[in-house]
Amino acid sequence: MSEGSQQKINTEQNRGTVSVIQSQASAPPGGSLQQVPQLVPVTPAGGGGGGGSSKATPPGKMKKTSGDKDSDEYRQRRERNNLAVKKSRMRSKQKAQDTQQRVNELKEENERLEAKIKLLSKELSVLKDLFLEHAHNLADNVQAPGVEGASPAHNNNNNGACNNNNNSSQ
Amino acid sequence: MSEGSQQKINTEQNRGTVSVIQSQASAPPGGSLQQVPQLVPVTPAGGGGGGGSSKATPPGKMKKTSGDKDSDEYRQRRERNNLAVKKSRMRSKQKAQDTQQRVNELKEENERLEAKIKLLSKELSVLKDLFLEHAHNLADNVQAPGVEGASPAHNNNNNGACNNNNNSSQ
DNA sequence: GTCGATTGCGCAATAT
DNA sequence: GATATTGCGCAATCGA
Known part of the structure; x- marks a missing residue:
């Protein structure tokens, strides 16, 4: 976490004054630094793919006051973009x-x-057991109405009926 | 989306050469620009507000060769950080x-x-209905044991009830 | 073609 | 002390 101690930069401030700053730059311990947008063309004719014409600061004329960077318009655009960003x-x-x-x-x-599925499954299981029990009870009732060992009934060749296929989808 | 046309910057390259570059900058369509880390102190000893005192590059002494920026070490650190970033x-x-x-x-x-819940619920519902039906049947049996319509054994109307797919997987 | 929105990147401060 | 995160500004590009 954190949240830095960011310092609001006063747009256009040093702008008006700065003109040429070389390397150097002293870094005061407690002071914040502001990045001045000095630009420089980089490896113009790079090896890779995009070849570009080099053309570093061509002696061509620049429109506007004293270069794009100093123009108010530029500054305004930058600020707008910063906001958007x-x-x-x-x-x-x-x-x-x-x-x-x-x-x-x-x-x-x-x-x-x-959880709900678990519960429902359990309920189903219980109900099924009840069903089986009932079936057996009925069978008993029919099977031994008055006799002892007679087992005439059994009509319900339900053999293998209640099979529950425990398939696993997927 | 997009993916810019980024160009690898050869750290330390222009470093040694660059000395003074002013605004200007021509923006070649295909060319990338490199931001030279020119730094400038902002609101040096500013208390809180908008700081007015400028004081750029105070005459304090800087250690190292010719300022932090040009030092190899600095450059190395930067590069490492860039990588980390x-x-x-x-x-x-x-x-x-x-x-x-x-x-x-x-x-x-x-x-x-x-979906599974829906299915289980439906099954449960069916089973319950069956239960009720059975209960009624039993009631009938008990209720009218010697009447004409006695039907001792039509118990197993197990019509298709017992299938349940209890798939639990995952 | 201008303007906002995204995105990649480098810098510096801060956190780990 | 070194790496990891984070906020921020810049520039390029996309999209309306």
Whole structure:
């Protein structure tokens, strides 16, 4: 967790002043640093695929005041984009969080459902046993109405009737 | 979606060469730009608010060769961190993806479980109905034992009742 | 073609 | 001390 100690940067501030800054840069212990958007073309004619014409700071003319970077318009665009980025990231994070929560909910519900299944299964089992018992009782009644060892009935060749197939789907 | 046209940056490359580059920057369509880490102190000893004192590059002494930025060590650290960052982000993204997938799986399983519950419920219902029927039959038997319609043995109307598929797997 | 939304990336601060 | 996370800004790209 945490949450950093972020410092609001005053857009356009050093902007107006900065012009050329070289390496160097002293890092005051307690001070925050601001990244000045210095740009530089990188490995123009790189080895890989995209070949690009190099063209580093071509002597061509630049429109606008003193380069894109200093223009108010540029700054404005940047700021807008920064805002959009922030927003987008927030949403993204929120979404992830929601998804995680959804997982939890679903897990819970799953457990509930499984419990219910267990219960229903048990009930079914009990009922089935009762059925069997009844069948036997009836058989007895029919089988030995008055005689002792006679077993004439047995008509219900139910043999193998109550088979429960314990198949496993999947 | 998308996937940008990212270009591998050769760390330490322009480092040695770059000295001063101002705004400008031409943005070649296919070319990538590298952000040179120019740093600038922001609100140095700022108490809380918007800090007004500028004070860029205070005359304090910096250790190391020619400033932290140019040091090999610095560059190395940066690169290591960049790597770590990349890794971390990858994992983060992967995790989010996994979570999403988990949601899908759980949803599927939920549906399966619900279907099963439905089925079990139906079976239970059938069995119960059978039970009632039997009870009635028995009542009839008891109620009218010597009457004309005595029917001692039509007990096993076991019509198709006993099948249950008690599949429990997973 | 402008503008917001995404995305990858590097930096720096902070956490582990 | 080194790696891992996190917030943030930049730039490129996508999409409306």
